[in-house]
Amino acid sequence: MASSLIEPIFSDEEDAAEYGFDMLREKREGPVVVAIDIGTTFSGYALSFSSDKYAIFAMKTTDPNRPRSGRQSTKVPTTLLLKPDCSFHSFGHQALVHYNRELDESEQKEWLYFERFKMKLHSQKKLTRQTPVSAANGRELPVGTIFAHALRHFRNTALAECKVYAGAELKDTDVQWVVTVPAIWDGGAKQTMREAAYAAGLASEMKPEAVQIALEPESASIYCKSLKRIGRSSEDAQYVCEAFMEGSTYLLADLGGGTADVTVHKVSSTGKMKERHRATGGAWGGTYVDQNFVKLLESIFTKDWIRSYRDENPGDWVDLMTVKFETSKRLASANSTMYVEFPHSFHDFVRESGSSIERCISSAKNPNLKFSRGSLAMKYAEVRKLFNSVLDNIVVHLKSVIKKVGGVNYIILVGGFATSQLLQTRIRDDFEKSLKLRVIIPPESSLAVVMGAVLFGHDPTQISSRCCRYSYGTDYIDTRSVKRDWKFQTYVKKNQEIGLNDKVTHTFRPLYAEQTKCKFGVYESDSENPVMINEPDVREVASFVLPMPDTRKGLDRKIFTTMLFGLTEIAVESLDETSGKQIGGNVQLDFLS
Structure with missing residues (x-):
């Protein structure tokens, strides 16, 4: 629902500054x-x-x-x-x-x-x-x-x-x-x-x-920067130190089980990190290799059979995927055979259907597969198929970000999936050999x-600025238009760099003299210059209610709304000028309503 306020009176912070809004939450000094x-x-x-x-x-x-x-x-x-x-x-x-x-x-x-x-x-x-x-x-x-x-x-x-x-x-x-x-x-x-x-x-x-x-x-960036002080060392330790020298720009890819989370930082003269490109990524984690393995099993034993086994043996299926395959996946390396052990119930379930695991694998007529001592043995050519689609997505995305940003000196890989030898080999081949970029895997990257x-937690100011993933704003009624359109009041634009203490204040006034509260919608947009809240790429992502209890001045009232985007979460504060008091402390945005 859109708000009941007309257009902003002004869009600067001069008046709001005197109220001393401080959006940074109080830092706890616990031991x-x-x-x-x-x-x-x-x-x-x-x-x-x-x-x-x-x-x-x-x-x-x-x-x-x-x-x-x-x-x-x-x-x-x-x-x-x-x-x-x-x-x-x-x-x-x-x-x-x-x-x-x-x-x-x-x-x-x-x-x-x-x-x-x-x-x-x-x-x-x-x-x-x-x-x-x-x-x-x-x-x-x-x-x-x-x-x-x-x-x-x-x-x-x-x-x-x-x-x-x-x-x-x-x-x-x-x-x-x-x-x-x-x-x-x-x-x-x-x-x-x-x-x-x-x-x-x-x-x-x-x-x-x-x-x-x-x-x-x-x-992960803060960890890498602090390796010496933490007391961690590795063959790449020298390059980690170089990556965090003043003026250096590095891409860090956090490669976990579910997602690839990519950011680009530049080290400032103060030693703090500034985000040069908004965080990007996708669902290209190690679990998608697992999905490809499941598809391989379905090609051998049929999709319906695998579904029946999972339904009747949920515990052993979890053991197969979470323990047995997960271990083999992390140890898989180039030009080597990968072995995945089948649970005993898997053997029994196949026998009950009148066949055997060895016979099913043989019937699949895949020269890269064979049955060996209770395990599925996969030649490297087949293992690559499990990994390739995921690794291709990661490589294409990293190249796209590097081309867009320019000036990247290093690539740092962290996360559980980054421990995969196959992944490390692919990234080094594509970026060290081809693009001459140093690829770094820090010690204990997981x-x-x-x-x-x-x-x-000890010092949340080590990242001194961030780039907005979207344009953010609130809604307002444009009373100057005949249709009284609901418009997008921009606070920050997509890709805009925002510092830790940067804040944006807009001032509104009520639509009705007797108005005692107002609901604001918070919107995000993939566009850098959204105009209307009903545009295709504009989404309402949250809302908050501002009370305006003192109606004595009627329409001649100002509400200062300040948003801070430089933190890891969006923060909002509001002030009713009529009473001169901050209303409700930090306004809680509700993204889940």
């Missing part, structure tokens, strides 16, 4: 920062104390699948298990093991097992608070509820670890929480994460500053986001 990174495939957290912020502790857990190995992992699978009454049971390895090994088939159909639910926030065009996510048994819950369970799990685990390190119980005010999100997410997805953080007890609407939203590629997010 510890805890960052939580919920990924499409794997998740984890890290923390550090303000007394030594570069001494970052990443979570460590033992994989129940290999308890005797003694090896600890710094991330766990993004798998959530809820009891039939929808109460929390477990997350990560514990959820995976309990669902696969402890529950029988009838119980698996009652319990709610969720995996890779993060992509719902990227793929859904219009999110609401009721946007559903399906469990393995088909039951649905709101996506925000799923994220709240995951965040609450990490909150409780991290607080227990903080207590060990600190030697004392920590109060809520002692912790600055940071939750990471892809930079290409829209406002609705970010708001879903913030509200999930409130539900999980990380913060509240009354104390929103307790949790910060950090953009994943920015966090932890770059969560460890950088910790440092972001």
Whole structure:
């Protein structure tokens, strides 16, 4: 719904400046920062104390699948298990093991097992608070509820670890929480994460500053910049240092399980990073290799057969894809055979249909496939087919961004998918050999986001400016037109560079003398110069209500509305000049209504 205000009286900040709007949320000075990174495939957290912020502790857990190995992992699978009454049971390895090994088939159909639910926030065009996510048994819950369970799990685990390190119980005010999100997410997805953080007890609407939203590629940039201080080193360490010298421009690609998140930064004279190109990317993560593998299985055993196996053996299907194939995918390298072990139930299911795995593979008449010791053996030519469509999309996009921006000196790859040897080989071939650009894979690249997010929590000003992904504005009535058209009042334009403290103020007045409140629509547009709110590329993305209780001056009232776009979330404040008081503190934009 459009607002009930006429056109702006003016479009500068001179009058509003005297009221001293400060849009930056109060920085908490707690002794510890805890960052939580919920990924499409794997998740984890890290923390550090303000007394030594570069001494970052990443979570460590033992994989129940290999308890005797003694090896600890710094991330766990993004798998959530809820009891039939929808109460929390477990997350990560514990959820995976309990669902696969402890529950029988009838119980698996009652319990709610969720995996890779993060992509719902990227793929859904219009999110609401009721946007559903399906469990393995088909039951649905709101996506925000799923994220709240995951965040609450990490909150409780991290607080227990903080207590060990600190030697004392920590109060809520002692912790600055940071939750990471892809930079290409829209406002609705970010708001879903913030509200999930409130539900999980990380913060509240009354104390929103307790949790910060950090953009994943920015966090990774901060990590790379701080490698020496963190104490990480690798063969590429020298080039990482060069990439963060004054004047250097680098492209950073955060390649995760679900998305490729790409940004370009230039290092300023102060050492801080300025965004040179708005965040871009797409659904080109490692899970799309998984989808190609499923299609390969369907070509061997038929689509209906695979669907039946998944329905009747949900636990073993999860084990096949999340454990067995995921491990083989990360280890796959050029010119080598890739092996994926079949679960025992897979063999039994094929036998019940009167055949065998070996016979089915042979019948497929694919010279690149064979059955070997209980596993599907794929020659490199077939493995490339699984990866090629995803890698092609990534390469084409990186080349497009580099051509558009110009002056890029380095490419930095981070994220879980960046650990793939096949991906690294392809990127080096296309950019180092052909375009003479240095490709850098920093040490512990899969932890770059969560460890950088910790440092972001200590100092959120390290990214000094950002480029807007869209044009943003509000609606107003143009009383000068005969039709009294609803127009787009621009606050920032697409691709416009916005600094941390940059703000835009517009002033409005009421349409009716007795008007006591007004609803504003917030709009985004792919155009740099939108005019009308009903244009095809204009979308209403949020709304907020401004109260105007004092009507004594009738139409002669001013409402100052200020928007700040330089943070990771859009912030809005409003002031009623008649009363001289700020109304409602920070106005909460609602992208989910």
